[in-house]
Amino acid sequence: MDENKRHRLVILIGSVREGRFGPVVARWVAEQARTHGGFEVEVVDLAAYDIPLALPAESPKHSGDAYPRPSGMRSLTAALAAADAFVIVTPEYNHSYPAALKAAIDWHFDQWTAKPVAFVSYGGAAGGRHAVLHLENVLTELHAVTVRDGLAFPNYFTAWQDGRPVDAGTEGYAKTLLDQLAWWTATLRAGREAAPYPS
Template sequence: MARRVPWRRCRSRSTARAVVSSAGRRTTSYPAALKAAIDWHCTQWTAKPVAFVSYGGAAGGRHAVLHLENVLTELHAVTIRDGLAFPNYFTGWQDGQPLDAGVAGYAKTLLDQLAWWAGALRAAREAVPYPA
C-alpha cells in the first residue's frame, strides 16, 4: 500500500514523476485547500502526468475532477483520461473494501497509463526542456 505524504512534508515536488490526486466532491467542485496547494506549487506541475481518484454522490466526484482537469491543463500538466471514481461511496464499501469487483481492473488501467505517461514525459523533459 502506498504511503500518503502530506504536501507540507514533501521536500521537492519537482522531482515527482507523476501525481495521483484524490478529489471528493464539495459543493460540486474540489476543496479550496486542494486548489491552494496546486496554486502554491504551480510551476512544478509542468509536463507531469496527473491521475484522479474521486468519490462523492451519484457522480462519484467526477464534477470535481472535471474542474481540476481544467485547472491542471492551464498549468501544462497532462491529465489521465481514465480515472477511478467511487459513486455513492457511503454505500459502496464493506469492511474497507469496495463492493464493485471491477475496481482492481480500473485501478490497474489508471496506474498503467500513469506509469506510461510518466516515462514518456520524463524522457521528453530530459531530451528537450519544456518551453514554458
C-alpha cells in the same frame, strides 16, 4: 529497475475536512500502485501542512525557488517537485473540489509542469466527477497532462467496506489507470530529461 530510474508517484489526499474518507481511498490506491510495480509510491496528506489561502503578490511562475512559501509547506513542495506523476484523491464539495486542494495547487507552478496527473474521486451520485472536470481545467493551465481513465466512486458510503471497494472488479479499472499513468510518466520523464519544457 534501476532505483534512479524508478518513477516517483505522489498520491495526494485533497480533503482536509474532519471525518474525511480520503485517507481510506488513498491507502487502497497506494496498495494498487505498489502491486502494479511501476512506481515508488508516496502518500501526501494535505492535512499535514500549513497551506494558507492568501498568496503572495508575485507569481511562482516568475519567482522559481525564491517564491516565499511558508516554512510549513517546505516538505510538500519538495514532494511535488520530486514526483514524476500524481494521483489526486478528491471528494466533491458543492460540485467542485476542496479549497485546500486549490490552495496547494496555486502555491506551486513548475512542480506540475510536464507531469501526468490521474484522478480518483468519490462523492454522492456523481462520484466526484464534477470535481475532476474542474481539476482537469486547472492542471492543464499549469502544463500538466491529465490521464483520461480515472476512478470514481458514487455513493462511496455504500460502495466501500472494510477499507476496500465492494466491487472486486474495481481493481481492474485501477490497473488500467495505473498502466496509462505509467506510460505517460515514462514518456514525459524522458521528454523532460531530453530537453527543457518550452515555457
